[in-house]
Amino acid sequence: MPFWGLLRRKRPTTPARALHAPTLAQPPAEQESAARFQRRYLEDVPYLLPKDEAEIDRLNFQHYALMSVQKVHIVTPLEKYPQAILDVGCGTGLWAREVGNRFPACRVIGVDVEPPERLPTTPINVQFLYSDVLKGLPFDDNSFDLVHQRLLISAIPARSWSAVVRELVRVTRPGGWLQLTETGGYYHRPGPFSLRVSGLLDRAFERWGFDPYIAEHLPMYLQQAGAVEVEKYVYSVVLGEGGGQGGRLLQKDLLALLHALSERMASLIAREEWQRMLEALPAEWASHQTAFQFHVTVGRKPPAS
Numbered sequence: 145m146p147f148w149g150l151l152r153r154k155r156p157t158t159p160a161r162a163l164h165a166p167t168l169a170q171p172p173a174e175q176e177s178a179a180r181f182q183r184r185y186l187e188d189v190p191y192l193l194p195k196d197e198a199e200i201d202r203l204n205f206q207h208y209a210l211m212s213v214q215k216v217h218i219v220t221p222l223e224k225y226p227q228a229i230l231d232v233g234c235g236t237g238l239w240a241r242e243v244g245n246r247f248p249a250c251r252v253i254g255v256d257v258e259p260p261e262r263l264p265t266t267p268i269n270v271q272f273l274y275s276d277v278l279k280g281l282p283f284d285d286n287s288f289d290l291v292h293q294r295l296l297i298s299a300i301p302a303r304s305w306s307a308v309v310r311e312l313v314r315v316t317r318p319g320g321w322l323q324l325t326e327t328g329g330y331y332h333r334p335g336p337f338s339l340r341v342s343g344l345l346d347r348a349f350e351r352w353g354f355d356p357y358i359a360e361h362l363p364m365y366l367q368q369a370g371a372v373e374v375e376k377y378v379y380s381v382v383l384g385e386g387g388g389q390g391g392r393l394l395q396k397d398l399l400a401l402l403h404a405l406s407e408r409m410a411s412l413i414a415r416e417e418w419q420r421m422l423e424a425l426p427a428e429w430a431s432h433q434t435a436f437q438f439h440v441t442v443g444r445k446p447p448a449s
């Protein structure tokens with residue numbers, strides 16, 4: 145079946161964007177001051193993070209940081225030869241491209257409100273499409289062996305999660321799997337700066353209508369949507385040198401993420417104070433051996449009886 149065989153209705157596509165190598169060349173502080181008042185944001189969706197070149201770099205870098213800890217793209221059981229996989233809010237498309245390479249006979253579709261450009265290296269079985277998950281997915285019921293969604297905590301308002309998860313389950317085929325990765329301010333052995341930063345973020349997310357603890361609520365949403373065999377895997381990584389390669393990469397990513405939120409946070413805290421706290425974090429993380437967590441929740445659409 146061609147890709148468009150899975151499509152329920154046509155959506156406009158948005159202009160393609162350049163993709164960059166997965167490096168965070170500039171230290172986050174310099175990156176932030178260079179781009180301080182010039183970040184680009186999406187206008188038609190309530191997405192909190194910037195959507196610009198620096199964020200594309202961060203998302204690619206973050207993909208490698210997460211993969212260095214998680215090791216595998218797919219933690220659910222899966223048919224040996226899956227036929228169709230969906231990645232919702234696919235960002236730069238790295239996960240989808242790598243999964244497309246891994247399963248060359250499988251159609252892999254990444255959807256996003258600003259889909260990535262198709263690179264010459266994009267496998268032919270991988271397609272990127274426009275879709276706003278808050279308005280429903282443009283696919284028939286029971287279309288995909290696996291539906292993957294990662295880090296949409298700052299894209300899906302708290303009140304919309306239940307409907308979004310029902311939509312993800314709708315497009316999963318009976319017996320197919322869902323894999324939803326989220327994080328939040330989950331620290332082990334936090335010091336005072338970590339506690340202050342995550343407390344401020346919690347307040348900010350709640351004020352803006354987002355759920356800072358969505359990772360904890362996803363198993364419930366999956367069960368309410370009819371999923372079975374729901375389980376959660378928690379990955380915990382010591383930030384910085386103490387956590388090896390994963391810890392070093394995640395520290396850099398987390399700092400870049402906190403800097404990316406600076407502009408939004410200015411409504412709650414003076415910029416200079418936020419900056420000062422972020423600058424103090426690496427030393428505090430090293431002295432406390434602070435660990436950061438991300439949660440991967442999986443579930444299965446009941447097989448047809």
Ligand SMILES: C[S@@+](CC[C@H](N)C(=O)[O-])C[C@H]1O[C@@H](n2cnc3c(N)ncnc32)[C@H](O)[C@@H]1O
Pocket residue numbers: 189190191193195203207232233234235236255256257258275276277278293294295296299300
């Ligand atoms: C933090 S990024 C995560 C990207 C990717 N899942 C990853 O893990 O690298 C969130 C992505 O969600 C997309 N997004 C935001 N709001 C969306 C919506 N309503 N529907 C679909 N995608 C959305 C953004 O454009 C962005 O690419």
